[in-house]
Amino acid sequence: MICRSGRAAEPPSRKNIPGAWMLFCATMFSGFLPAWGEEMPSTGNPPFVQLLRKARAAVPKELPTRDRPASYHGCPVDVTLTGGVLRGGVTLQKLVEGKAQGTYSAAAVSNGPSGRPEVLGARRIREIALPGARPFLVYQAKSNALTIAPDAGAAKGKNKLPGAKSSVRWPELSERQQYAAVLEEKNLLQEIDREVPNAGMKLYETRRFIFYSDIPERWIATLYAPYLDQMYGKLCQAYGLDPQQNLWRGKAVILAYQNPASFTIFETKLFHFERPSAQGAAHCLSDGTVLIACYAGRDPHYFGAVLVHETAHGFTHRFCSPRRIPSWLNEGISEWIAKQVVPQDQGINRKVQRAVQRMRESGSLGGDFFTAEHIGDWQYGAAASMVDFLLRSPGASRRGKSAVPFHQFVELIKDGVPWEESLQRAYGMTPAELTWNFGKSLGIPNLRP
Numbered sequence: 438m439i440c441r442s443g444r445a446a447e448p449p450s451r452k453n454i455p456g457a458w459m460l461f462c463a464t465m466f467s468g469f470l471p472a473w474g475e476e477m478p479s480t481g482n483p484p485f486v487q488l489l490r491k492a493r494a495a496v497p498k499e500l501p502t503r504d505r506p507a508s509y510h511g512c513p514v515d516v517t518l519t520g521g522v523l524r525g526g527v528t529l530q531k532l533v534e535g536k537a538q539g540t541y542s543a544a545a546v547s548n549g550p551s552g553r554p555e556v557l558g559a560r561r562i563r564e565i566a567l568p569g570a571r572p573f574l575v576y577q578a579k580s581n582a583l584t585i586a587p588d589a590g591a592a593k594g595k596n597k598l599p600g601a602k603s604s605v606r607w608p609e610l611s612e613r614q615q616y617a618a619v620l621e622e623k624n625l626l627q628e629i630d631r632e633v634p635n636a637g638m639k640l641y642e643t644r645r646f647i648f649y650s651d652i653p654e655r656w657i658a659t660l661y662a663p664y665l666d667q668m669y670g671k672l673c674q675a676y677g678l679d680p681q682q683n684l685w686r687g688k689a690v691i692l693a694y695q696n697p698a699s700f701t702i703f704e705t706k707l708f709h710f711e712r713p714s715a716q717g718a719a720h721c722l723s724d725g726t727v728l729i730a731c732y733a734g735r736d737p738h739y740f741g742a743v744l745v746h747e748t749a750h751g752f753t754h755r756f757c758s759p760r761r762i763p764s765w766l767n768e769g770i771s772e773w774i775a776k777q778v779v780p781q782d783q784g785i786n787r788k789v790q791r792a793v794q795r796m797r798e799s800g801s802l803g804g805d806f807f808t809a810e811h812i813g814d815w816q817y818g819a820a821a822s823m824v825d826f827l828l829r830s831p832g833a834s835r836r837g838k839s840a841v842p843f844h845q846f847v848e849l850i851k852d853g854v855p856w857e858e859s860l861q862r863a864y865g866m867t868p869a870e871l872t873w874n875f876g877k878s879l880g881i882p883n884l885r886p
C-alpha cells in the first residue's frame with residue numbers, strides 16, 4: 438500500500454474540538470499503481486468536526502465514580518477473565534457485595550443493557566474496567582473477592598527528555614476521561630450512520646479497538662481483530678511500552694466497509710476527500726482521536742495489511758506527542774509492522790525487493806529519502822527495510838535498556854529534537870553513516886542517501 442501523510446497545521450488542544458489538523462494517510466487500492474496521496478486542506482473544518490461536536494455534547498455529564506461502586510451499574514465494561522480472555526463491551530448489571538466491606542463476590546454482566554444477565558464469580562474475574570480506562574475492580578486472592586482499585590487519576594505526563602526543545606506530550610487520561618472518550622466515539626458512529634447509511638453495520642469491541650463494520654463477522658473475528666491486537670503488542674514492544682497500558686484516547690475506531698461505495702461517501706461527504714482509488718485513510722485528530730476508515734475489497738490479506746498500516750499511523754500519532762516524525766520513518770514503521778503482522782500479503786515483500794534492486798542499480802536512496810515531505814512510491818520498501826535495520830541495530834550505549842534504542846530515537850524526535858541529532862544520540866550515527874551501514878547490511882556497498 439502506498440500513502441502519504443498531511444501536515445500539522447494547528448497545535449494540539451486538550452479541551453477543544455479538533456480543527457482541521459489531522460494526519461491523513463490514503464492507501465492505494467493496489468500496491469502496484471503509482472503512488473499518489475493527498476494532504477488535508479489546512480483551513481476550514483470538514484463536516485466531520487460537526488459530527489464530533491454533536492457526539493461530544495451527547496456524552497452524559499454524570500459518569501460513574503469509585504466512591505459509589507453502584508454508579509457503575511448499567512455501564513458498558515471490559516471484563517478480563519482469569520485465563521486472559523476478554524469479554525469486551527458487556528454491560529455490568531450488578532455487583533454482588535461480599536462478606537467484607539468494599540469487596541464483591543460476583544458480577545452480573547449481560548450482552549447489551551437488556552441482555553440476560555450472567556453471574557460471574559469473583560474467582561473467574563481478573564479485572565473489570567470501563568472501556569479504555571484502567572481497571573476499577575480487581576480480583577484479590579487473599580479475600581477471594583473483587584475489590585475497588587485505587588484510582589490513579591490523570592497521571593502527570595513524563596517530563597521531556599534532556600536536550601528536547603519543548604514537549605507537548607499527550608496527557609494521560611483519567612478513568613472518567615477515557616470512559617467519556619469511548620462514549621463519544623460510539624455516539625460518533627451513530628452520527629456517521631446518519632450521514633453514510635449502511636444497514637449492515639455492526640459494532641465489535643475489543644480491549645483497544647472499536648470495530649464498526651459490515652464485513653462478515655467471521656473475518657473480523659478470525660483475521661482483522663487478531664491482526665490489530667498483534668499490531669498493538671508488537672508496536673508496544675518496538676516503542677518500549679507496556680502493552681497493558683492504553684495508548685489511545687478512548688479506543689482506536691475502525692470504520693471498515695465491505696464495499697468502496699460507502700467508504701467513498703464517508704470520505705467525500707465528511708472530509709471532502711475525493712480519491713476513489715484509496716482503500717484506507719488514517720484520520721489522526723489533534724485531540725488524540727484516531728479513526729481509521731477503509732473498505733475491504735476482494736483480497737483479505739491485502740486489506741489486512743492496509744488495516745495494520747493505517748492503524749499503525751494512528752499508533753505513531755499517539756506515541757509520546759502529536760509531533761510529526763519524518764515521512765520515511767513514519768511510513769517505514771507502518772510498512773514494517775504490516776509486514777510483520779500480515780506476512781501472507783506478498784505486496785510488501787515485492788515492494789522491498791524492488792526497492793533493493795533500485796538501490797543496487799542506482800547506489801542511492803533516491804536523493805530526497807530523508808528530506809521528502811512524502812517519500813516516493815518505491816521508497817516505501819526501502820523505508821520498511823531501514824526501520825527493520827534500526828530495530829535490529831545496537832544503540833550508542835550498549836548498557837541496559839538503551840541497547841534497544843529505537844524507541845529512544847523516536848521519543849527524542851517526538852520531544853522536538855531534530856531527527857539527525859536523535860539518530861546520533863540513540864545510535865551514534867549520522868544519516869550518511871546510517872545509509873552506509875544499511876546498504877552494507879543489504880550487500881550494497883557505498884550506498885548514498
Ligand SMILES: [Zn+2]
Pocket residue numbers: 439440441462746747750768771
Ligand atoms: Zn502510510
